[in-house]
Amino acid sequence: MKFTWFNLMPWPYLPEDFREKHRSVWVDIPNTLYDPVRGHAVYHEYMDQLEYADSLGFDGIGVNEHHQNGYGLMPSPNIIAAGLARRTSRAAICVIGNSIALYNPPIRVAEEFAMLDVISGGRLVAGFPVGTPMDTNFCYGQIPALTRDKYREAHDLIMRAWAAEEPFAFDGKYNQLRWVNCWPKPIQKPHPPIYVPGGGSVETYDFCLDHDYNYSYLSFGGYKAGKMLLDQYWERVAQRGKDESPYRAAFAQLIAVADTDEEAERLYAEHILYFYNRCLRVYPGFADPPGYRTVKTIRAGTLTVLRRENQQLFQNVTWKDLIERGMVIAGSPETVRQRMEELIKTLRVGHVFCLLHNGNQTDEKTRHSTRLFAERVMPHLRNLWPEWEHDERWWIHPIENRVRPEETVGARR
């Protein structure tokens, strides 16, 4: 099993009446709620936590990309990843990822990911999300019906750029480049491991299986709700005649560990409820621009959020709901171990993105929870897939003789 410590980097100072006063945490959130001076401390605290996770033996440390979003302070995850690459030397740097259709031209992603792979000594995990409608369409102006087509073209350009050993011309529908010549190139060959976050469309399953990329389901719905989707994914894997290595799939889970179950509620409930009840307020009109989803997906979807009478209502979720529905795994190390084992086995995943900082959780509590997970949970979950123990197809292959920045910086002082 591989465990990646993930920080969404939420803004921790959303007011208590955020839900009543504002329709969305994303796209048109009032940017006066952001305070750059407080932001200075927040970035450093969050980056320190990612480095702390590396020191505790997490396999990876993870960042992602969101725009105009109150629970994501990383419009450019590559900037954070560059900082982490300089201050760590062991964990994989998981950038999940760059919304490749948004970069103009997308060769920029090939270059920056190559830089990160080189600086980190071959520790980059490269995520290629299609991107949410909020980020891709409403914040970055991509035409909904053409987003997937543009994504595919960007993918083809990046992969060709990494593979080619001579300059080539690229005559795409969205990108025309006379001289593509990626410089620098990544350390990992033929390329860093590719992770594609998905939300249940068959097209994305097939895209991952066609290229042998990892399929990552990153939801905040928890492992019980996630089972339906991953069952469909594994069904597709079987239909396509691919092997069933659990490392083909990753899942994100909110986690909080304390000495006892009661202590977990006492320490973390307010912060996790901050996340669900304030950070996840997204105006439904931003979630589904016509053309982004296929007709098939719309037919299968739920409609309740679209009704006028439901716009003012909100069923505030409670701690009990979160635990019972598996949205959050929280409790004593033993409780968390049991639930995590259930998650890993029922979803058949080899990678878990562990969301151990949540909402406006303080640094002290985050480190406490992280340390308990690393020391008293993780070691018991390591060997749940013994038959796939040597399957490294979806993990990093760093160089042996890499610079250890955390050591050399001290030595030069």
Place this chain on the structure above:
Amino acid sequence: MNARTLETRKGARVRLLEGGADDARPLVFLHGVAGLLDDHTFLDLLAERYRVLAPELPGYGESAGEELLEDMLDFALHGWDVVEALGLGGRRPLLVGHSMGGMIAAEMACLAPGALDKLVLVDALGLWLDEHPVPDLFSFLPFEFGDVLFHDPDRGAALLTGGLDFSDEEALREFLVANARRLGTAGKILFPVPNRRVSKRLYRATVDTRVVWGESDRLVPPAHADRWAELLPCASVTRVAEAGHMVPYEQPEALAREVAAFFG
């Protein structure tokens, strides 16, 4: 109105509503972003004087081949492909474009002004004025359309959905599916900002033009009418009272009178 289907040379299959005498002057109506609604009063009134031809854009209703249309030039040439497929026997059509259809009609006029008899733009999309922005119709929830598109939102919502009841789950779902197809297609020329720079080409549209606007259009503010008239070489403006963006459906008689007065 009678319905039939034609195929363009490019391969799009277009459903067409047709009415009026065969030997009357041909009038092509390009529908707006909401499509051709069930209520055809406006077309029926025009059909008393003209041979009315109302093609449905691919992605709307039964028309197909929207994957063939990707950018503004594709949409404008598709407009001419349809005119060609109508077989007007060399007669230059009168062209009426409403909303998104007005944007397409204006582009068609820039490409081939001499091939049109006269042009009417009704509450046309296609310009961007910073002081008079068009709201983001792609982020509307279904229940919000009526409010923005009509002078009288309650009556408008009923017109828009053909009386569909959104509290009925299946009805809402079917509306969403059709809406995704329609606005998915429209988004190629309207998202994220409904401006594909027709303003810099309008000097070419030398056809005699009338710009007609609903006085209470909350989607494309009435100030846009004046800007169209400034940019078009031979245009004048008239306005329709108690009409929002959906003039052809909200005030069909008044609009038909305006059109007939101008076309003769």
